[in-house]
Amino acid sequence: MDFQVKYYGTRGSIPVPGRDFEIFGGNTTSVLVMDKDTVIIIDAGTGIRNIGADLIKWGLAGKKDFTVHILFTHSHWDHIQGFPFFVPAYFPNIHFHIYGATKLIPRKPELQQPAENIKTDRWDIKKTLSFQQCFQYFPVRIDQMSAHFTYHEVTPGSPLTIDHIKVDTLHLNHPNESIGYRFFLTNGSFTFCSDTEPSPESNENIIRFADKSNIFAYDSQYLPEEYENGKKGWGHSTYMVGAEISRRASIKEYHLIHHDPAHNDKFLIDLQEKASLEFPASTVIREGMEFSF
Numbered sequence: 001m002d003f004q005v006k007y008y009g010t011r012g013s014i015p016v017p018g019r020d021f022e023i024f025g026g027n028t029t030s031v032l033v034m035d036k037d038t039v040i041i042i043d044a045g046t047g048i049r050n051i052g053a054d055l056i057k058w059g060l061a062g063k064k065d066f067t068v069h070i071l072f073t074h075s076h077w078d079h080i081q082g083f084p085f086f087v088p089a090y091f092p093n094i095h096f097h098i099y100g101a102t103k104l105i106p107r108k109p110e111l112q113q114p115a116e117n118i119k120t121d122r123w124d125i126k127k128t129l130s131f132q133q134c135f136q137y138f139p140v141r142i143d144q145m146s147a148h149f150t151y152h153e154v155t156p157g158s159p160l161t162i163d164h165i166k167v168d169t170l171h172l173n174h175p176n177e178s179i180g181y182r183f184f185l186t187n188g189s190f191t192f193c194s195d196t197e198p199s200p201e202s203n204e205n206i207i208r209f210a211d212k213s214n215i216f217a218y219d220s221q222y223l224p225e226e227y228e229n230g231k232k233g234w235g236h237s238t239y240m241v242g243a244e245i246s247r248r249a250s251i252k253e254y255h256l257i258h259h260d261p262a263h264n265d266k267f268l269i270d271l272q273e274k275a276s277l278e279f280p281a282s283t284v285i286r287e288g289m290e291f292s293f
Helices: 048-057 125-132 200-210 224-231 239-248 265-278
Strands: 004-009 030-035 038-042 066-071 094-100 103-106 120-123 148-153 160-162 165-172 178-185 188-193 215-219 253-257 282-284 290-292
Touching: 004 048, 030 048, 030 178, 038 048, 094 125, 120 125, 125 148, 165 200, 178 200, 188 200, 200 239, 215 239, 239 253, 239 265, 239 282, 253 265, 265 282
Parallel strands: 038 066, 066 094, 094 148, 188 215, 215 253, 253 282
Antiparallel strands: 004 030, 004 290, 030 038, 103 120, 160 165, 165 178, 178 188
16 A cells, blocks of 8 residues: 555634535544554544544454554644544554653743742643543543553654654644654655744754655645734744745645634635645645545
8 A cells, every 4th residue: 555644634723614614624633644554643633533433434443453653743622622532542452552742831931930940740642631531521531441542752853663654753833832743655755744833943944854755734824914914923834934845845745734714615725826826736735635655
């Protein structure tokens, strides 16, 4: 089987239903990556519910000792909120390897005192997912799910190895940080950089990180004029920045992801035309799109 990427959620911030969002979809970020027998999911936004349905339909979730790897870019709600509804997590035959960064959060960030005196809370991906399913928010605790879970800490800048796949990681410029991932295969590579704000340093880092990728998926949430008029500091980028990175990094295909919930189908169809003028091999990603190489 060729390396395959399928987008199940392409929205940022919050899922959006309705007739104005039927073409590009309304689910938040979740992407399925498959190569040979390796199954990797990037983020667990609301799109992961449909990944679970497909894994069951394809018969994969029913296999004995089936393994799935879930890589989290970060733990903001639009990237984790689908996890409680991911049905394979309730299958006892499945082993999940879950990857995410650990954050040390100051208890009183406004407190003006030497850094060594500030007390912090340690939040790893297990603690974050568990809190999302405490009884105030959801009827099933994460320790009541039947699958087996192994948690792995990701340090941005340090590589991972998942079966036969080498995965590089990159710190991205986002509130409370985010992680970019690049997957290396025999025939090329796939780079995923969601939730990142442009800056000269960050852009240069991404150009080096994504250099000559077959597919470059990049946070393209805003138009340049939206970004300049009130969106600076919100942790997201524009299609113009994505196109410039793609040119300088000799990208083969640039995928625009993390669509703003205010951007309906008409808006995104127009965005496709704008992006193609800047970088011809641009695709504004629709939910359900599949790619391989």
